[in-house]
Amino acid sequence: MILAKRLAILDANRCVGCQLCMLACSSRLGYAGLTKSAIRVLTPGGVERGFTVIVCRACSDPPCAKVCPENALKVRPGGGVILDQSKCIGCGHCVEACTIGAINMDPENLKPIICVYCGYCAEFCPHGVIALEEV
Amino acid sequence: MSNPWINTLSRVLYIDLTRKSYWIENREDLFEEWLGGIGVATRLYEEEVPRKADPLGPENVIIFSVGPLTSIYPMISKTVAVFKSPLNGFFAESHAGGRSASAIRFAGYGAIVIRGVSDRPVYLVIEPEKVRFRDASALWGVRSAETVGRILREVTSGAGLRSILRIGGAGERLVRYASVMVETFRHFGRMGLGAVFGSKKLKAITIIAGRNFRIPNLREYREIYKEVYELTRGPGTKKYHDLGTAANITTLNVIKALPTRNFSSGEFEKAEEISGEKLAEEMLARRVACVGCPVACIHLAAIREEYEDEKYLYKTEFISYDYEPIYALGTNLGISDRFGLLKLIKTVEDWGLDAISTGVVLAWATEALERGVITKAETLLDLKWGDWRTYMEAVKNIVMQPNEFYKALALGVEEAAKRYGGLEYAMAFNKVEPAGYVTGPLYFISIAIGFRHSHLDAGAYSIDEKIFAQGGKLPSPHDAVERIVEEESWRQVLNSLVACLFARSIYTPDRIAKALKILGYQYDENKLRELGRKIYFEKQKIKREEGFQPSKLRIPERIYQTPTPLGKISKEYINQALAEFEKILEKP
Numbered sequence: 001m002i003l004a005k006r007l008a009i010l011d012a013n014r015c016v017g018c019q020l021c022m023l024a025c026s027s028r029l030g031y032a033g034l035t036k037s038a039i040r041v042l043t044p045g046g047v048e049r050g051f052t053v054i055v056c057r058a059c060s061d062p063p064c065a066k067v068c069p070e071n072a073l074k075v076r077p078g079g080g081v082i083l084d085q086s087k088c089i090g091c092g093h094c095v096e097a098c099t100i101g102a103i104n105m106d107p108e109n110l111k112p113i114i115c116v117y118c119g120y121c122a123e124f125c126p127h128g129v130i131a132l133e134e135v
Numbered sequence: 136m137s138n139p140w141i142n143t144l145s146r147v148l149y150i151d152l153t154r155k156s157y158w159i160e161n162r163e164d165l166f167e168e169w170l171g172g173i174g175v176a177t178r179l180y181e182e183e184v185p186r187k188a189d190p191l192g193p194e195n196v197i198i199f200s201v202g203p204l205t206s207i208y209p210m211i212s213k214t215v216a217v218f219k220s221p222l223n224g225f226f227a228e229s230h231a232g233g234r235s236a237s238a239i240r241f242a243g244y245g246a247i248v249i250r251g252v253s254d255r256p257v258y259l260v261i262e263p264e265k266v267r268f269r270d271a272s273a274l275w276g277v278r279s280a281e282t283v284g285r286i287l288r289e290v291t292s293g294a295g296l297r298s299i300l301r302i303g304g305a306g307e308r309l310v311r312y313a314s315v316m317v318e319t320f321r322h323f324g325r326m327g328l329g330a331v332f333g334s335k336k337l338k339a340i341t342i343i344a345g346r347n348f349r350i351p352n353l354r355e356y357r358e359i360y361k362e363v364y365e366l367t368r369g370p371g372t373k374k375y376h377d378l379g380t381a382a383n384i385t386t387l388n389v390i391k392a393l394p395t396r397n398f399s400s401g402e403f404e405k406a407e408e409i410s411g412e413k414l415a416e417e418m419l420a421r422r423v424a425c426v427g428c429p430v431a432c433i434h435l436a437a438i439r440e441e442y443e444d445e446k447y448l449y450k451t452e453f454i455s456y457d458y459e460p461i462y463a464l465g466t467n468l469g470i471s472d473r474f475g476l477l478k479l480i481k482t483v484e485d486w487g488l489d490a491i492s493t494g495v496v497l498a499w500a501t502e503a504l505e506r507g508v509i510t511k512a513e514t515l516l517d518l519k520w521g522d523w524r525t526y527m528e529a530v531k532n533i534v535m536q537p538n539e540f541y542k543a544l545a546l547g548v549e550e551a552a553k554r555y556g557g558l559e560y561a562m563a564f565n566k567v568e569p570a571g572y573v574t575g576p577l578y579f580i581s582i583a584i585g586f587r588h589s590h591l592d593a594g595a596y597s598i599d600e601k602i603f604a605q606g607g608k609l610p611s612p613h614d615a616v617e618r619i620v621e622e623e624s625w626r627q628v629l630n631s632l633v634a635c636l637f638a639r640s641i642y643t644p645d646r647i648a649k650a651l652k653i654l655g656y657q658y659d660e661n662k663l664r665e666l667g668r669k670i671y672f673e674k675q676k677i678k679r680e681e682g683f684q685p686s687k688l689r690i691p692e693r694i695y696q697t698p699t700p701l702g703k704i705s706k707e708y709i710n711q712a713l714a715e716f717e718k719i720l721e722k723p
C-alpha cells in the first residue's frame with residue numbers, strides 16, 4: 001500500500017519569507033508567478049512579526065469536499081482531496097469551507113488551487129520550514 | 136522573430152498624477168534593445184525628463200523597472216528606480232528589493248512611469264490592468280513610514296502578494312535625502328526618491344501581483360534553476376547569510392578602512408561593540424529575505440525597552456541593521472552603544488530618511504560645532520560624538536526644520552557647509568554623502584562619478600582591498616578609471632536583469648547567457664558586455680548633458696588627510712583620474 005503524503009509545517013519561525021516555495025509551486029505547473037501557488041506565505045502584520053505559511057494539511061474528513069456541489073473534490077485515501085478539473089464549475093464554495101484558508105482561487109482560470117502533495121515546494125525551502133511527510 | 140517572453144515584460148504602465156489617469160503601452164522596442172531594469176529605465180528617463188527639469192517639479196518622473204529574469208531565478212530580486220535627484224540635480228538611480236520586484240513583474244509590468252504632480256495627497260493601488268488613485272489626505276502628516284505601511288496593510292488587499300512603498304515625514308517635508316520605505320526595512324534609500332514622492336504629493340504605492348507567465352523550455356529551465364539555487368546556498372553568499380553586511384564592520388576596522396567620526400580616521404576603537412558578531416549574539420531576533428532569495432541577508436534586531444513612566448511596562452521593537460547604517464549612524468558619529476545605535480537607526484527609519492546621508496550630515500554638524508564654525512544658536516542641541524539621544528533629537532529637527540540651520544541640513548551636507556563653512560570636512564561627492572569606506576583612492580573616485588552613490592556602483596572599495604592584498608601598488612590614474620568603468624559597465628547588465636549584486640559571483644556572463652537563452656534571448660558574453668557599456672555611457676551622456684563635469688568636482692580635503700590601507704591619498708592622483716575620466720566620456 002502506498003502511504004498518502006502531505007506537506008508539514010515543521011517550524012514557521014524558521015521562515016524568512018523568501019516565497020521560493022510559492023515560486024516552485026507555480027513553476028511545477030510551468031508558470032512564473034505567485035497566484036497559482038497552492039502554498040502561501042504571508043505576514044500577520046509586517047515582516048518583523050514573522051511569517052504564516054498556509055498549505056493544505058490533508059484532512060481525513062475534509063470540509064472542502066463536503067461542500068463541493070459537483071463532486072469535483074474527491075477525498076483521497078489517507079486524507080486530503082483530489083480535484084477533477086473537468087467537473088469543477090469554479091463556484092468557490094471549497095475556498096469558503098476550508099477551515100485554515102488553504103484554498104485560493106486561481107484568478108486567471110477561476111478554479112480553486114488544490115495542493116497535490118508532491119513536495120516540490122519543500123525541495124526549494126532553504127530553511128527547513130516545510131517537508132513532505134507521510135500522513 | 137519576436138520573442139514571446141519579451142511580450143510578457145514589455146508592458147509599461149504610465150501614470151499621470153496631475154490628470155489622475157493611466158494607460159499601458161507595449162514597449163517591446165525598449166525591452167528588445169535595452170533588456171530591462173536600468174537599461175530600459177535609462178531610456179525612459181531620456182524620453183521623459185527634460186535636461187533642465189526641476190527635480191521637485193512636475194517635469195520630473197519616477198521610473199520603476201524590473202527585468203527579464205525577475206523572480207524567474209533565485210536572487211533576481213531588485214527593482215530599479217530612476218529619477219532626477221533632488222540632492223544633486225542629476226540623473227539618479229536607486230535599487231530596492233523586498234517584494235517590490237516580484238509585485239511589479241507579476242502585476243504584469245516591466246516598468247512603471249509616474250508623471251506630474253497631484254493636487255492633493257494621494258496613494259496608488261496598482262493591480263494587473265488597473266490603477267486606483269486613493270485619497271491620502273488622512274495619511275499626509277503620518278510621520279512614521281512604518282505606520283503608513285501598517286495602515287495600508289489593513290486597508291488594501293493582496294496579503295503575501297503585494298509590495299507597499301511609502302514615505303514618512305522626511306519625504307513630505309522634502310528633505311533632499313528622504314527615502315522610500317519598501318515593505319518594512321528595505322528602501323529606495325539614496326538620492327532622495329522620498330522627496331520626489333513628497334513633491335508629487337504621493338504618499339504611498341501598493342502593487343499587487345496577480346499575473347502568471349508560462350515558462351518556455353521547462354526542463355532546461357529547471358536544470359539551470361536548480362544549479363543557481365544550489366550556488367546561492369553556497370560559500371559565495373555565506374557572509375550575507377550568517378552575519379549579513381554587518382560582518383564588514385570587523386573586516387574594515389582591521390584594515391583601518393572604517394570611517395570614524397566624520398571620516399577623520401579609519402579605525403573605531405570600540406568597533407567590536409557594534410560588530411556584526413556582537414549584534415548577532417546580543418540583538419538579532421529574526422532574519423528575513425526578499426522574494427526569491429534563499430540568503431535572507433536582512434537582519435532584524437529586537438530592542439526591548441521599559442517605559443519611563445511605568446514600571447514593568449515594556450515595548451519590543453524591531454529594527455533592521457546593515458553595514459551602512461552602522462557606519463553612518465554608529466562609527467561615523469562615535470556611537471558604540473548597541474542599544475543607542477539601534478534606537479537611532481530606528482528613528483531615521485521611522486522618519487523616512489536615508490541613513491547614510493543623515494549620518495554624514497550629523498557628523499559634519501558635530502565637527503563644525505566642535506571647531507566653533509557653528510554654535511548652539513544654530514544646532515539648538517549639544518551635538519557630541521557618541522551621544523545618540525541628542526542625535527535622535529537632531530534627526531527630528533532635520534525633518535521638522537525648526538530654524539535656518541536645520542533647513543540647510545535638510546538640503547544635504549554640501550549645501551549646509553557652503554552656507555556655514557567647514558567645506559573641507561563636508562563629506563560629499565557630487566553633492567552626495569558617501570557610503571562607508573576609507574579603503575583607498577579608487578573608492579572615492581568611483582563614488583564621485585557614480586549614479587547610485589552606493590558602494591555597489593562599481594564596488595571599488597573591493598578593488599582597493601584587492602590592491603592592498605596584492606601589496607598596495609596603485610595602478611596609473613588612467614588604469615584606475617578604466618577598471619572602474621569596466622566593472623561598472625558589467626554591473627549594468629546585472630542591473631538590467633535585475634539581479635541582487637550579492638549574487639554577482641553566481642551570475643557569470645556564461646550563466647546569464649544560458650538563463651536568457653531559455654527565455655528566447657540570444658546573448659553571449661561579448662554581446663552582454665557590449666550592452667553593459669552602452670547602458671553605462673548612455674547614463675553618463677545624460678548626466679553630462681545635465682551639466683556634470685568630473686574635473687570640476689569638489690573633492691573634500693578630508694580624504695587627503697585620513698590615512699587609508701593604501702596610504703595617504705594623493706590629490707594629484709585623484710585629479711588626474713578625474714581628468715582621465717572626462718577624456719573617456721568625451722571619447723567612449
